[in-house]
Amino acid sequence: MDISYIINELAEEREDYFRAIAPPIMQTSNFAFKTVEAFRKSFEDEYATWLYSRGLNPTVDILRKKLAALDGAEDCLVFNSGAAAIFAAILANVKSGDHILSVRNPYTWAQRMFEVILPRFNVTHTYVDGRDTKNFSNSIQPNTTLIYLESPNSWNFELQDLAAIAQLAKQKGIVTICDNSYCTPLHQRPIALGIDLVLQSATKYIGGHSDVIAGVLSGKRSMIERIFNSEYMNIGSGIQPFNAWLLIRGLRTLPLRLERIAKTTQAVVEYLLKHPAVEKLYFPLDPAFPQYELAKKQMTSAFGLLSFVVKTREIESIEFFCESLRHFFMAVSWGGHESLIIPRCAGIKRADFDPVNPEHRMIRMYVGLEDSDYLVRDLDQAFAAMEKRSPAQ
Numbered sequence: 001m002d003i004s005y006i007i008n009e010l011a012e013e014r015e016d017y018f019r020a021i022a023p024p025i026m027q028t029s030n031f032a033f034k035t036v037e038a039f040r041k042s043f044e045d046e047y048a049t050w051l052y053s054r055g056l057n058p059t060v061d062i063l064r065k066k067l068a069a070l071d072g073a074e075d076c077l078v079f080n081s082g083a084a085a086i087f088a089a090i091l092a093n094v095k096s097g098d099h100i101l102s103v104r105n106p107y108t109w110a111q112r113m114f115e116v117i118l119p120r121f122n123v124t125h126t127y128v129d130g131r132d133t134k135n136f137s138n139s140i141q142p143n144t145t146l147i148y149l150e151s152p153n154s155w156n157f158e159l160q161d162l163a164a165i166a167q168l169a170k171q172k173g174i175v176t177i178c179d180n181s182y183c184t185p186l187h188q189r190p191i192a193l194g195i196d197l198v199l200q201s202a203t204k205y206i207g208g209h210s211d212v213i214a215g216v217l218s219g220k221r222s223m224i225e226r227i228f229n230s231e232y233m234n235i236g237s238g239i240q241p242f243n244a245w246l247l248i249r250g251l252r253t254l255p256l257r258l259e260r261i262a263k264t265t266q267a268v269v270e271y272l273l274k275h276p277a278v279e280k281l282y283f284p285l286d287p288a289f290p291q292y293e294l295a296k297k298q299m300t301s302a303f304g305l306l307s308f309v310v311k312t313r314e315i316e317s318i319e320f321f322c323e324s325l326r327h328f329f330m331a332v333s334w335g336g337h338e339s340l341i342i343p344r345c346a347g348i349k350r351a352d353f354d355p356v357n358p359e360h361r362m363i364r365m366y367v368g369l370e371d372s373d374y375l376v377r378d379l380d381q382a383f384a385a386m387e388k389r390s391p392a393q
């Protein structure tokens with residue numbers, strides 16, 4: 001299916017709503033029936049009808065069809081956050097006594113689920129260095145029911161070989177989940193590589209304007225239907241119609257935004273690689289990146305997020321650099337129009353800062369939709385201000 005068709009036409013039955021180009025927001029909690037028989041059918045199979053908007057809703061359905069098609073999946077559910085999609089996907093695939101194998105350092109709230117919530121229900125987990133598939137095969141236990149992946153992950157962008165891990169899991173009857181927020185389905189297709197469930201935070205690139213929180217979970221229809229009838233309905237965290245409408249709107253410009261961000265990211269990467277205050281850069285499509293070959297094999301682009309280590313011994317220099325930037329906002333999240341920065345040291349008590357540890361001197365950057373010259377000039381003046389304050393030793 002052409003991406004242009006998915007984004008502009010798929011699931012939009014315009015004859016049903018006055019031939020409007022933009023779909024209506026069906027801001028309704030419930031739906032009326034004319035016959036008891038139709039009402040009865042709806043109770044019997046809520047996944048097939050509009051009954052109550054905690055379940056299905058027409059505006060949300062337009063979005064679901066588009067997002068499932070982009071993922072190359074049979075179906076998807078859209079949640080009120082990426083975290084809710086993660087919660088439902090994991091919960092649906094474990095029971096007491098099961099074991100989860102997860103890539104190390106997954107998204108914070110997946111980690112919290114493994115470490116805080118699931119142990120209360122006797123579900124254990126093991127984290128592995130996902131760069132080597134052997135680490136997964138060596139850590140599978142008889143009770144492993146789930147492998148959780150995120151490729152690339154945040155901060156250092158470690159990749160996992162999705163096809164190899166999916167194959168391994170299939171042989172053992174283990175369900176695989178992959179967080180695909182970084183690449184989006186436009187630039188990495190986990191389902192085509194054999195992964196069972198793919199999720200992404202739609203807050204990031206699908207929304208794209210830093211004004212909506214949402215998450216997508218895609219997979220086989222049977223699995224999605226099962227999750228709909230239990231976790232989705234029970235957690236009650238389905239996306240609201242207005243937010244679904246915002247995501248449909250975001251989708252219209254998704255390819256364009258990603259193309260622009262990829263170009264600008266390249267310019268920023270080239271600038272940073274040359275800068276003497278940059279000790280190390282983490283970006284999957286930098287030829288010096290240790291997993292560059294795998295990145296080229298399973299992703300069709302890399303963009304937006306990157307990290308670098310500042311060459312300094314002082315936390316004050318990093319703080320001063322960040323505070324000197326005029327056009328990068330210091331804020332969490334990413335995927336919107338605006339460029340962002342998060343210094344690792346913001347998550348560390350000042351007294352615990354270890355200048356020898358490169359991780360403590362890392363900055364994660366998100367490149368937005370601004371002009372590349374505008375961003376590079378800003379970085380340049382902030383580095384200059386930092387060096388003026390404390391010349392390199």
Ligand SMILES: *Cc1c(COP(=O)(O)O)cnc(C)c1O
Nearest residue numbers: 081082083107179181201203214
């Ligand atoms: C933001 C994010 C999430 C969570 O999404 P929310 O929409 O914030 O709940 C999950 N995974 C990754 C990689 C993210 O960056």
